[in-house]
Amino acid sequence: QGSELAGWAMGRWTYEGIDLNHNFADLNTALWDAEDNDLVPHEFPNHYIPIPEYYTFANATVAPETRAVIAWMQRYPFVLSANLHGGELVVTYPFDMSRTYWKAQELTPTPDDGVFRWLATVYATANLAMASGERRPCHYDDFTRFGNIINGANWHTVAGSMNDFSYLHTNCFEITVELSCDKFPHASELPDEWENNRESLLLFMEQVAHGVAPGGRVVLDGDNTEAQGSPNAIISVDGINHDVRT
Numbered sequence: 001q002g003s004e005l006a007g008w009a010m011g012r013w014t015y016e017g018i019d020l021n022h023n024f025a026d027l028n029t030a031l032w033d034a035e036d037n038d039l040v041p042h043e044f045p046n047h048y049i050p051i052p053e054y055y056t057f058a059n060a061t062v063a064p065e066t067r068a069v070i071a072w073m074q075r076y077p078f079v080l081s082a083n084l085h086g087g088e089l090v091v092t093y094p095f096d097m098s099r100t101y102w103k104a105q106e107l108t109p110t111p112d113d114g115v116f117r118w119l120a121t122v123y124a125t126a127n128l129a130m131a132s133g134e135r136r137p138c139h140y141d142d143f144t145r146f147g148n149i150i151n152g153a154n155w156h157t158v159a160g161s162m163n164d165f166s167y168l169h170t171n172c173f174e175i176t177v178e179l180s181c182d183k184f185p186h187a188s189e190l191p192d193e194w195e196n197n198r199e200s201l202l203l204f205m206e207q208v209a210h211g212v213a214p215g216g217r218v219v220l221d222g223d224n225t226e227a228q229g230s231p232n233a234i235i236s237v238d239g240i241n242h243d244v245r246t
Helices: 028-036 064-075 113-126 162-169 187-209
Strands: 080-085 088-093 149-151 173-180 234-237 240-245
Touching: 028 162, 064 162, 080 162, 080 187, 088 113, 113 149, 113 173, 113 187, 162 173, 173 187
Parallel strands: 080 173, 088 149
Antiparallel strands: 088 173, 234 240
């Protein structure tokens, strides 16, 4: 139908009527409740948070697409990801859900806020449309004031997002990229959209080499004499209340 005839909700829900953008398990609430009761991390983990039992029931409102993506994430140790949306020009980063449950907008940073802001900035500054001197707001929000990045919950709260789930259930750091003001660009416009995003995508993927990954570093235990890595070793960084695992 093209952008002129398609509303913002077109294609948002599956045939079963499920919004995939809100369909992952809400692990945020469990973590924050545990934090409020001083249970983290000695009684409740600050990473690799298990999926709630209710979410695994056969009658749970979980799309087969969502279950498939979760199984994929559990099978492969992804550490960097982006999901691509349309209808705005901005890069958002977790948390996507506001900590105060009744607030529609609230700055809710993760313990790794600096890393997430860096990842979002890398994408936004290399995106030709976002970085253009002629950049204009798509709708009502002027994201240029923030460098075309924003904390997801500070834009609009989303419970059960893939970004938050990736961060809390796996080692994966994930952001959301709103690719274009036009949610449904015409086929003739796709080459321009590709050029706008090509360098951003490449630079974003290159960020996987930052952190503890370069050089193929290996975690060993005290009894290991053959320099073989120790799987599932928990790595804690001082001052960051979110661990990762080998």
